[in-house]
Amino acid sequence: MSLFPTELESDRLRYERLHPDDIDPFELYEHVRAGAPHIDEITEHVTWEPYDHPQEALEWIETCGENFEDSDAATYVIRPKEGDRAGELAGLAGIQPDWDRQLAVLGVWFRKPFWGRGYSGERAGRMLELAFDRLDLEVVAVTHDPENDNSRRAIERYVERFGGRREGRIRNDIVIDGEPRDSIRYSISSEEWRANRG
Template sequence: MSLFPETMRTPRLRYERIDDAVDAFERYAWTREGREARERETRYVTTTPDPHPKATADALADHGDAWADAEQAYWAVFLRPGEPDASGDPVEPGDRVHVGVASMDALWENRRVHTGVELYRPYWGRGYAGERARALLKVTFEVLDVEVASVAHFAGNENSRSQMEGWVEHYAGSEDGYFRNAVPRDGGDSEPWDLRSYVITAADYRDAGGAPEVELDPEDVPKPTAEPTDLDRASGRDEVDDGDSDGDGGASA
């Protein structure tokens, strides 16, 4: 029995357990070394580009093991039909447009969950990170019944800082602290990362009305979105609206 929902749906996105949803080559197309924008996507995370598909396959297998042990959950994030793809064309029913990864670490002994997201560069600036945050908060407090959800970013990552502060404020959360030299960088060869952390409690979440727009294990996962992103509006927004990724490890933060 899985403690995590296998699928989820938010207004513009759908989520599927990653090791079942994508194969190594589909994931590697985004994580490979040398892909344009991959270096930028991983600038403020501990995740590094994959050198070959075998590394991607091993990571997916690890994700499956962690899911089975109820220690971590990783979901592949897809656009719902009607939402514009990177070229601005509406996604058709049956299309699978993979835009990133949502994740959570379940820290059971602390009754705490740490959440993260990795969005591929063509899909920054659309507000998907905050939409994904609501889905993971619903899992945290309504399924796993823990008391605290946390998220963090490295110092200097103003993109993630801006979008995190937006949805943390929505739920009346707070900054948890600023931790100097918190995470090693480049295997210890570079200056360690400073980390800024935020928390939302179960009481905060309930008082803010929860996340009624999030559906867990919906019967019709690819159901078309009712309100697709307005790309003309999104393209005029500063990139900090969405951010590179949450936390210290991108999808594993």
């Protein structure tokens, strides 16, 4: 039994666990493979690279399934509930608790057709609710590559909305294309979130 729910919803989005029992690896592979539409833009500022073959998608889904079952982390497929792209794989959202530190780290990426729709903030609100109401954690953190202006803007909007703050620059915190890079970290406490959730 996992501490994470297998499915979640927010106003416009549905979240399904990334797990071998639920997700076809070929569906994921179609959007994360080398040569997929906009894949170079999608992966420019993230810590993973386009997949060369479907086995990589299967292995990632299996890893996510094990993490889910062990309550170490949850990764969700994000799908719009309505509109012309309803039901499509829009991206992935993750939450990784560090139980000893009472901290969760959030992560997300979206396919380019889903950029600029406010989905990142909506997803953040749902993941914060999961972290604070269900998992009883004290702090949620999120980081981005300093060169990723799209992520910066999205993160700043929801961090401000929920009363959090920018903590600063962490040197050599992430690796992108085999090179260490700094990250910019933000956090929201459970108290800040509860005071600003409405």
